Amino acid sequence: MKKKAYIKADEAETSMGVFKGLEVRIGQIIDDEWDEPMGPTPMPGPTTLRSWDHKLLTKYTASYMPYCQVCCLCTMGKCDLSGDKRGACGLDMRGQQGRIVLAAANIGCSAHLAHSRHLIDYLIEEYGPRTRLIQGPGTEIHAPVSRLVTGMRPRTLEDASIILDYCETQLAHTLSATSTGQEGSWMDFESKVFHVGMIDQLSMEIADLAQVSTLGMPQADPDAPLVESGIGMIDTNKAVILTIGHNIIPAASITDYVTEKGLYDQVEVGGMCCTAWDMTRRDQKAKVIGPISWQLRYVRSGQADVVVVDEQCVRTDIVSEAKKVSTPVISTSDKAVMGLPDRSDDPVDSIIEELVSGKIPGAYISDHHKVGIIATRVALAVKPARRRKRFFPSAKKIQQLAQDCKKCMECVRACPNDQNVQEAVLAAQTGNMELLREVYNNCIGCVRCESACPNDYALHSWMAAVSQDSFKNETHVVRTGRGAVQDTEIRRVGQPIVFGEIPGIVAHVGCANYPGGGKDVHDMAEEFAKRRFIIVTSGCAAISAGHVKDENGQSIYERRSGEFDAGCVVNMGSCVANSHIAGAAIKIAAIFAKRNLRGNYAEIADYIHNRVGAVGISWGAMSQKAVAIAAGFWRLGVPVIVGPHGSKYRRMFLGRADRDRDWIVYDARTGERMYTAPGPEHLFYAAETVAEANVLTAKLCIRPNDTAKGRSIKLSHYVDLHERYMGFFPEDVWKYIRRNNDIPITLKDKILAQMKENKWKERPIPDPTMLKEQIFTGGEK
Amino acid sequence: MMRATPWQTGEICGPDAAKALTKAAQLKRDWRKTKKPLMIVGSQAPSIKHGRGDMVDYSIELSKAAKIPIVATGGAVKAFIERGFEDAKSMGAMELVGYLQDPTWKGPHGKGPHDMILTHSMQYYMEWTLLSGVMNFARHIVPVSLSRFYQPHATWSMPNLKEKNYRDLLKEILEFLGGSK
Ligand code: SF4
Ligand code: SF4
Numbered sequence: 001m002k003k004k005a006y007i008k009a010d011e012a013e014t015s016m017g018v019f020k021g022l023e024v025r026i027g028q029i030i031d032d033e034w035d036e037p038m039g040p041t042p043m044p045g046p047t048t049l050r051s052w053d054h055k056l057l058t059k060y061t062a063s064y065m066p067y068c069q070v071c072c073l074c075t076m077g078k079c080d081l082s083g084d085k086r087g088a089c090g091l092d093m094r095g096q097q098g099r100i101v102l103a104a105a106n107i108g109c110s111a112h113l114a115h116s117r118h119l120i121d122y123l124i125e126e127y128g129p130r131t132r133l134i135q136g137p138g139t140e141i142h143a144p145v146s147r148l149v150t151g152m153r154p155r156t157l158e159d160a161s162i163i164l165d166y167c168e169t170q171l172a173h174t175l176s177a178t179s180t181g182q183e184g185s186w187m188d189f190e191s192k193v194f195h196v197g198m199i200d201q202l203s204m205e206i207a208d209l210a211q212v213s214t215l216g217m218p219q220a221d222p223d224a225p226l227v228e229s230g231i232g233m234i235d236t237n238k239a240v241i242l243t244i245g246h247n248i249i250p251a252a253s254i255t256d257y258v259t260e261k262g263l264y265d266q267v268e269v270g271g272m273c274c275t276a277w278d279m280t281r282r283d284q285k286a287k288v289i290g291p292i293s294w295q296l297r298y299v300r301s302g303q304a305d306v307v308v309v310d311e312q313c314v315r316t317d318i319v320s321e322a323k324k325v326s327t328p329v330i331s332t333s334d335k336a337v338m339g340l341p342d343r344s345d346d347p348v349d350s351i352i353e354e355l356v357s358g359k360i361p362g363a364y365i366s367d368h369h370k371v372g373i374i375a376t377r378v379a380l381a382v383k384p385a386r387r388r389k390r391f392f393p394s395a396k397k398i399q400q401l402a403q404d405c406k407k408c409m410e411c412v413r414a415c416p417n418d419q420n421v422q423e424a425v426l427a428a429q430t431g432n433m434e435l436l437r438e439v440y441n442n443c444i445g446c447v448r449c450e451s452a453c454p455n456d457y458a459l460h461s462w463m464a465a466v467s468q469d470s471f472k473n474e475t476h477v478v479r480t481g482r483g484a485v486q487d488t489e490i491r492r493v494g495q496p497i498v499f500g501e502i503p504g505i506v507a508h509v510g511c512a513n514y515p516g517g518g519k520d521v522h523d524m525a526e527e528f529a530k531r532r533f534i535i536v537t538s539g540c541a542a543i544s545a546g547h548v549k550d551e552n553g554q555s556i557y558e559r560r561s562g563e564f565d566a567g568c569v570v571n572m573g574s575c576v577a578n579s580h581i582a583g584a585a586i587k588i589a590a591i592f593a594k595r596n597l598r599g600n601y602a603e604i605a606d607y608i609h610n611r612v613g614a615v616g617i618s619w620g621a622m623s624q625k626a627v628a629i630a631a632g633f634w635r636l637g638v639p640v641i642v643g644p645h646g647s648k649y650r651r652m653f654l655g656r657a658d659r660d661r662d663w664i665v666y667d668a669r670t671g672e673r674m675y676t677a678p679g680p681e682h683l684f685y686a687a688e689t690v691a692e693a694n695v696l697t698a699k700l701c702i703r704p705n706d707t708a709k710g711r712s713i714k715l716s717h718y719v720d721l722h723e724r725y726m727g728f729f730p731e732d733v734w735k736y737i738r739r740n741n742d743i744p745i746t747l748k749d750k751i752l753a754q755m756k757e758n759k760w761k762e763r764p765i766p767d768p769t770m771l772k773e774q775i776f777t778g779g780e781k
Numbered sequence: 782m783m784r785a786t787p788w789q790t791g792e793i794c795g796p797d798a799a800k801a802l803t804k805a806a807q808l809k810r811d812w813r814k815t816k817k818p819l820m821i822v823g824s825q826a827p828s829i830k831h832g833r834g835d836m837v838d839y840s841i842e843l844s845k846a847a848k849i850p851i852v853a854t855g856g857a858v859k860a861f862i863e864r865g866f867e868d869a870k871s872m873g874a875m876e877l878v879g880y881l882q883d884p885t886w887k888g889p890h891g892k893g894p895h896d897m898i899l900t901h902s903m904q905y906y907m908e909w910t911l912l913s914g915v916m917n918f919a920r921h922i923v924p925v926s927l928s929r930f931y932q933p934h935a936t937w938s939m940p941n942l943k944e945k946n947y948r949d950l951l952k953e954i955l956e957f958l959g960g961s962k
């Protein structure tokens with residue numbers, strides 16, 4: 001195996017003398033201990049997998065819904081691209097949409113990749129380049145995404161760094177394709193979206209593998225610890241440090257300091273979004289406060305004595321928001337300095353003094369070792385005075401202020417979730433706060449209503465202020481992220497998944513831009529866990545899934561096991577742990593079907609697409625990172641459903657169930673081309689409602705390879721959910737029947753009638769593949 | 782409130798933008814030309830009140846009067862079935878955007894290809910994404926929004942009407958489309 005190595009040292013003592021600023025580049029290292037043969041596409045470039053991409057993009061057409069009809073990306077524009085018009089550079093509307101999606105996917109990938117790079121560089125500095133990468137017990141096939149994409153087995157942090165070099169090169173290529181006068185066809189833009197999605201998945205795997213190996217997080221542990229979660233779990237008798245973002249390093253400095261000094265009886269460390277997961281993966285005394293859209297409600301409550309932000313999904317107005325409640329902010333990432341003065345090199349005591357006195361609203365501290373001590377000491381110092389203050393307005397004050405409402409509806413127009421804020425304000429005029437509470441439940445905390453209000457009402461604070469009882473009831477127990485899935489677990493479930501007897505793997509991942517509150521995520525997860533699908537979660541969705549109690553007061557994580565098995569709910573961890581979901585699907589091909597992974601992308605993606613009934617759901621997807629994550633799954637042929645806001649990603653990948661030719665595969669045994677049913681029917685789809693998403697989830701788990709038993713189980717779920725949510729027996733069940741024994745017994749009469757009506761004919765079950773080279777006869781037949 | 786500006790104020794669409802629909806008679810030309818209209822009813826229909834009923838009842842009435850087949854999205858079909866209206870079909874809003882771009886597609890009832898769509902009762906943003914797909918890539922179709930708030934990606938859309946004016950205009954449209962063909 002060829003790979004490049006790069007070694008850098010500020011000062012190195014060698015037999016030849018002492019070198020300052022030493023940099024060594026080694027051209028090739030051979031991994032000759034690995035006997036798995038190299039596949040056809042190690043470290044693919046932007047066009048290496050183009051033909052696989054085009055197969056998918058022909059089967060699933062891009063359906064664009066532009067935000068607007070102009071392009072304003074260069075000075076030859078603005079260009080009007082409406083109708084058949086082209087821009088001055090020659091680009092048409094479809095091309096431009098593909099280009100914007102590619103720009104978004106690049107942005108998303110860059111966030112994960114830069115995060116991963118920061119981690120690797122930091123950890124190499126702390127622990128040395130030869131530090132071993134360990135995914136955990138029972139993970140002989142560790143780093144499956146890396147193996148598949150690069151042909152490498154990353155065994156040390158140094159290897160990880162080499163893989164990131166590759167990722168960085170690929171990102172530069174795919175980003176450059178969006179420049180004026182580069183790529184021109186929508187399909188090639190989309191192929192590059194897939195490419196950068198794959199790179200994103202790889203960089204996430206490296207990030208999580210590195211942190212799991214070095215920072216004391218659970219390693220592929222189905223019994224990952226249960227931890228406390230929710231605003232009500234935060235003990236405000238203690239000083240409270242709130243961390244927000246995705247990068248564990250600054251937060252780790254805090255929890256380590258608090259532990260080292262034995263201060264947990266005086267300090268609470270709570271997190272939002274992925275930093276919360278990664279903190280609790282290392283330290284179970286830390287707490288998960290809530291998903292990313294909880295930022296303002298919590299900051300404005302004044303409960304946090306210090307806010308520490310790292311990177312990604314942090315509110316960009318966090319400093320001015322925290323200032324309103326006199327909370328000091330510490331920014332820690334060079335990607336999100338937030339306008340704060342750089343105090344990285346100043347003495348700790350002077351920084352603490354300035355933050356405590358309020359002389360500066362916050363400080364940028366890039367030296368992570370200092371963050372822990374500063375955040376903790378500042379929080380302890382400012383806490384006593386802060387607890388005497390009240391930060392939210394009283395109900396009486398709200399009622400009084402509300403009297404001046406202009407009834408202009410601007411707040412309603414501004415609300416992305418169509419919440420009737422005006423009506424709630426008018427009700428508050430009479431002292432009725434119920435409607436404000438209702439809005440709060442469906443609110444994503446964007447405060448667009450406030451910026452639109454001519455009276456400058458702090459509307460989001462009003463909602464939160466009158467909902468403080470529900471704050472207190474937010475006392476949940478959630479399972480922190482386990483990391484990868486073990487090979488032994490895959491060995492147990494591989495066959496039932498591929499045969500369809502475990503009807504599917506449903507992954508709830510991503511952000512918290514929910515159309516109607518986070519409970520939907522829980523309800524969807526529970527619906528399918530009950531049906532014995534395997535449910536995996538990560539990121540903010542994993543938090544929301546855990547924020548609902550059943551009649552016994554238990555969360556979904558308390559009542560269901562964290563094993564990768566039917567009916568279980570498995571929290572993988574933070575966003576970067578999404579890579580383990582892909583990893584699990586990839587390992588099914590390696591373990592159950594004994595396929596080689598090494599540099600063998602197209603074959604494995606084809607395997608997964610045709611055999612592994614997995615569906616990703618990101619009900620609150622909002623970020624560019626979510627596009628990149630989804631794109632990594634699309635290239636593996638795994639369908640993704642998003643919530644209604646996801647329609648604003650402006651492009652769906654839709655199959656045409658009515659076009660038989662789109663559902664033809666090769667039978668790998670004979671090379672014969674055979675019709676299969678439309679399964680999975682779409683590759684990317686925004687569902688309008690939970691009802692639609694649930695029905696679609698069941699349907700998108702159907703795969704050409706299902707055995708008769710598997711197919712009949714999958715169809716039973718589909719029919720049941722369809723009847724429940726749509727109110728009638730679905731009209732397309734007959735299409736999915738290949739032989740009579742595919743028919744679920746209890747639905748026999750109805751399906752037989754449908755088959756007769758549609759002149760159904762029996763057809764064989766192929767050994768399905770979309771790749772000619774996978775035909776055993778070598779594609780000769 | 783009568784200005785034809787996008788309801789969600791950031792939703793500015795480009796050179797093409799819907800004409801403000803304030804009188805049913807404005808639809809005369811397009812309605813006369815249309816041979817195969819399709820009504821797309823969103824998931825909020827059962828919760829949007831209209832007269833003594835809701836937008837499901839209105840849709841049924843309009844469908845019968847003006848002979849416009851209905852496709853309900855996001856599970857709204859259940860409400861039609863529960864009211865004994867068996868002619869509504871069910872599809873996803875995003876599926877519809879894709880299929881409508883094909884000028885040969887026969888539609889959910891097999892009665893197409895459709896040359897006009899009338900949409901309403903969807904989340905505001907989902908209606909505009911749907912309409913954007915149609916406006917830009919299904920140019921054989923005249924998209925008409927029957928929602929209360931201005932949808933710039935349609936050909937015709939109401940300019941953010943007051944509740945009462947909206948109800949009145951819906952009635953007028955029912956009478957006009959129901960009586961004019
Ligand atoms: S990039 Fe092309 S379409 Fe965009 S403004 Fe420039 S010339 Fe016009
Ligand atoms: S803060 Fe909440 S209510 Fe206000 S606009 Fe955003 S989602 Fe709507």
Ligand code: SF4
Pocket residue numbers: 404405406407408409410411412421422425452453454455456457
């Ligand atoms: S924007 Fe402000 S003034 Fe206008 S209706 Fe809403 S709360 Fe009242």
